[in-house]
Amino acid sequence: MIADLNKPEAKKPTRDGFGKGLLELGEKDSNVWALSADVSESTRTHWFAEKFPGRFIQVGVAEQNMAGVASGIAHCGKTVFVSAFAAFSPGRNFDQIRVSVCYNDVNVNFHASHSGITVGPDGASHQILEDIALMRSLPNMIVISPADMEEARKATIAAAAVKTPCYIRTSRQNTPVFTTPDDKFEIGKSSVIREGKDVAIFAHGVVTYDSFLAAEKLRQKGIDAAVINCHTIKPVDEEAILKYAKQCGLIVTVEDHQVIGGLGSAVAETVADRCHVPVKRHGIYDRFCESASASELLQKYQLDADGIARKVEEEMKVKK
Amino acid sequence: MWKKVHSIKKLNLIANVIRQDVVKMLYEAKSGHSAGSIGLADIFTALYFNVLYHDPANPDWPDRDRFVLSNGHVCPVFYSALANSGYFPKEELMTLRKLGSRLQGHPHRGALPGIENSSGPLGQGLSQAVGMAIVAKSERKKWRVYCMVSDGEQQEGQSWEAAMLAAKYRLGNLTAIMDRNNIQIDGYTEEVLPIEPIAEKYRSFGWNVINVDGHNIKKIIDACNESKAVYERPTMIIAHTIPGKAVSFMEQRFEWHGKPPSQEDMNRALSELENMRTIMEEEEI
Known part of the structure; x- marks a missing residue:
């Protein structure tokens, strides 16, 4: 962590950490693919998409199909990251995540940005507050909610390394960055x-x-x-x-x-x-x-x- | 490498064996979906004994064609086709839906060799097939993706999300086959929620559409071959089938969508199928 926890230098959204992590993964591993449902910029998937257009699938406003297509891609041995607003993925596509991904036991990772009340002005329809409850009930699913941008980056990289599906919850809200690249991040270890x-x-x-x-x-x-x-x-x-x-x-x-x-x-x-x-x-x-x-x-x-x-x-x- | 069967007479005889398997399996299981499974015997025979490039001795062969079953409830016919082509011992068919069986009530990927995807909830398989076809196309693989869908599941919105994406990515390596048997649990599709004009719908979504008699094995094979020759567009083969085909008292009856035969039903069905087999064997060609 930073030297003086009371004085964080930067405020950044956790979604940026996901975007950075995904880009790093894309550079290191040509088996990493990403999908988005018409929110590639908002979920910071566009950094990957611009660099690796051949491994980015824009599915349009179709979160159910996105989960299924991701399953098919992962079935071919790819590590897949799916991004949308949490209200719609997993809000809309729970059945597809449950069966097409978890019951098929494929390596699809769900990045859900715009979670919680920090979505703010968009109002209650978009402030999903039930996504963790949904995701933690699923067999094989790992659920991660990073505390800052740096941790979100590490969580993304860690998610790619495990073969079971992961759910990574981020926010668009700027929050202090208080962890550092040197801090160890391990799934399941607080x-x-x-x-x-x-x-x-x-x-x-x-x-x-x-x-x-x-x-x-x-x-x-x-x-x-x-x-x-x-x-x-x-x-x-x-x-x-x-x-x-x-x-x-x-x-x-x-x-x-x-x-x-x-x-x-x-x-x-x-x-x-x-x-x-x-x-x-x-x-x-x-x-x-x-x-x-x-x-x-x-x-x-x-x-x-x-x-x-x-x-x-x-x-x-x-x-x- | 698996050898394709080209004799139509032989293929028809295999379909007869598969029908008999399905009747026995469903009787043993005491639950399951009779009409749809029996009505698909000809299509599964065409796929597993002629169309698909696959290797039952090497189920994970990287260059195999992928077969995605979307309407998982018809799995008895799928399991029989797998067992008859050599993926696992035929005796195991009678364990369907029982405790400890690899033959789950709906297919589970990893449970049995030859199963590409876990399925059950309708409308999901085509999306998975699209994902596979996107990878195959992007990496210039020779293998194709075949996806079996039902007519009832066209009522799921996800089917059309997948249809749009398949057209966007110009997936000429994707052939979907729709079991157009007109029935679903609550009645006839056109009464429950009309899906017609289904061919025009897929055409307008950018697909190549072929209508075919789903009990004519030669025509099913021809349609699959034709789909291979269409570039830059996915193909939907609308296979018109009779639910329960070749078992007289099940044909065209939606009551048989989700129930198994009693012992009496089984005996009657098997005797009808045996008679048919004898007649087929006597035929010249």
Whole structure:
């Protein structure tokens, strides 16, 4: 991570990390193919498409067909990356992902940008908050939600290296880049951003950095919060969850996703199976949101640093 | 390398064996799709014993033609064609749909040699076939992609997404065969949701379309060969079939779409098919 976590130099969207990773893969391996459903620029697939037009398939506004065509291409031994807005892939093509990809056991990776409430002004139809719930229920599927642009780049490269399908969730929202190329990224292994003993915050994606800022605010109130970047939601890092459950006696999960079916569920399931420690699932509470800027929405739904700190503080009161 | 069968008489006899297999398999399984499977015996015979370049002894032969089954529910006829061409022992056919069997109720890729794709949910196979054909064309491979689709699944919007993309990429190496048997679970296609004029639809989507009698093996083979000669356009062979063909009480009856024969039904069907086989064997050609 960067030397001073409180002073990140750059703010970039995680989708850019995907685009960079895909381009790197394309340069190294001529077996890497990419598809997009009329959103190649928005998903940053266009960097690959411009350089490798012969390995880029523009399928048009047809996400169901895209998943099937990707399956056919992967069937021929290719490593395939499919990109669309999360609202439509996996929002529209769950059956095709389930059968044409997962049940066919082919190496198709789904990159879904524009996830969560940070889609902002586009409104609730486009702010998909259920995609992780869908994807983590599928056999063979790996689910990754990178915390910043650099991690998204590494996640993309890691996804190509595993033979099972991966789901990579990104955002168009600019967020601080706090990891560095030297940080190790391993699917299924969370990384600790901040150690702590009172409460452990598990976060993924665009709200990860704000969870760190929340912990910094909590310190001023005498609360020592650990912050864990849980970039892989499936397979979830059970070892880290159990370790911090014991160490802190309270876990708060934070995500730009419904509290049903996301990281919160993955953590709660792990804890319920193995130990008895309270888990507070923070995110969007079973509702649709609305149009506004991303920062306004993060504030309204208590997913900015102040909101997260407030939530953790409330839970600390219940703990004691 | 697999040797093609050219004698139409021999091919018709193979189709008869496949029909008998399907009747027995479905009786043993106590569930499954009778009419569609039996109605496709001639097409699967044409494909597996003449049209396809494949090698049952080497199922992963890189240069094999790819056969994608989209309407996976007709898999009894597919499994029989695979077993009769040597992909696995015929005795295994009777394990269909049973615990521990490699013959899943809908095909599962990797479970049995010769299965290219897992299928079941309608409308997905053509997309997979398009993906394969795109790679083959881009890498100038000689192998072709054949895809079996049903008429009912034309009601799935995905079929038309795939049709558009196949035309965009000018996939002359893709031949789809539609089982136009006019039935689906709830009744006749034209009553449930009309798909006609289906030939005109595919033509207007940029496809080469051939109509063929789906029980005339020679014509099926000819149509497949014709599709190979069409460049820059995918071909849809609309094979007009009679569901349950050659089993009198199943022919043309949608009630037989999704049910298996009873023991009495099986005996009657097998006796009809045996009679037909005897007559065919006595024929000169």
